[in-house]
Amino acid sequence: MKIDLLLFMRFVGLVVAVLAGSVNVASSQIMADYSSEDTTLYEYCSQYQILYTKIREQTITPDSARQEFSAIMRGLQNRFRSSETIPSDSAQRDSLRRLGTYFSFPIRGYTTSAIGGSHGEGYRGNGFDLFDYAVRGSHPAQDIFVVDRNQDNIDDKTGQPVDILAMSSGLVLAIETDWHPGSEYRGGNWIWIYDPILNGLFYYAHNNQVDVRPGQWVQAGQKIAEMGRSGYNAYKARSPTHLHLMYLQIQPDGLPQPLNTYSWLLTAKLSK
Numbered sequence: 001m002k003i004d005l006l007l008f009m010r011f012v013g014l015v016v017a018v019l020a021g022s023v024n025v026a027s028s029q030i031m032a033d034y035s036s037e038d039t040t041l042y043e044y045c046s047q048y049q050i051l052y053t054k055i056r057e058q059t060i061t062p063d064s065a066r067q068e069f070s071a072i073m074r075g076l077q078n079r080f081r082s083s084e085t086i087p088s089d090s091a092q093r094d095s096l097r098r099l100g101t102y103f104s105f106p107i108r109g110y111t112t113s114a115i116g117g118s119h120g121e122g123y124r125g126n127g128f129d130l131f132d133y134a135v136r137g138s139h140p141a142q143d144i145f146v147v148d149r150n151q152d153n154i155d156d157k158t159g160q161p162v163d164i165l166a167m168s169s170g171l172v173l174a175i176e177t178d179w180h181p182g183s184e185y186r187g188g189n190w191i192w193i194y195d196p197i198l199n200g201l202f203y204y205a206h207n208n209q210v211d212v213r214p215g216q217w218v219q220a221g222q223k224i225a226e227m228g229r230s231g232y233n234a235y236k237a238r239s240p241t242h243l244h245l246m247y248l249q250i251q252p253d254g255l256p257q258p259l260n261t262y263s264w265l266l267t268a269k270l271s272k
């Protein structure tokens, strides 16, 4: 356990250093080649943001989107892997997760009882396709609800907005901050965060306010947003105020596979 923690701390320090360098370099480089070893982390963020916007606006075919996504993910993974501080095999990753300190519960002041359903059955992974915005019906996510009866994004118990916290440490890949009522986009103001240790993506949707920027490194438990009701369905009166939390495990081919975060949420560290 000691070794894992040490490894993790070294890794965090390294990422901060890499990021500090990348952002400076990014401003002087205009375009990136997906396969280039010179691609900075910040450029991967830009590529992801552009790609996800194209998917949402359906200006890219699902096949092309799949290819671009895979290239970005494999590039990102290589960038972090070359640091040699990332656990390289799944046994090491599993032991990290089992520490019980790896994940933070993503809502401050709430516990696992706020998770929709009684045993996390709100998760329906079948039929999900990240690359085809027209495909509907699946819900490869957990919804976590707060007490907000008058739907004003203010917690009825505290009189304050509800803080959304990063479940694990990672790189903020992309954000949306321009959602407005009437927009048909379902995620509202969302955040995508890449966790290089798990090699996966966390997606936090329906925020009222986004407090992070692409290229930023966040720690587990760090505030990244305030909960809201943004998103086509989330804005409707029939929808109680909640966080939509999705995790996509990146496969060896660079493509995403949704994974149920319920067991992670049950053991996550709570924040008051």
Ligand SMILES: [Zn+2]
Binding pocket: 139, 141, 142, 143, 243, 244, 245
């Ligand atoms: Zn949801």
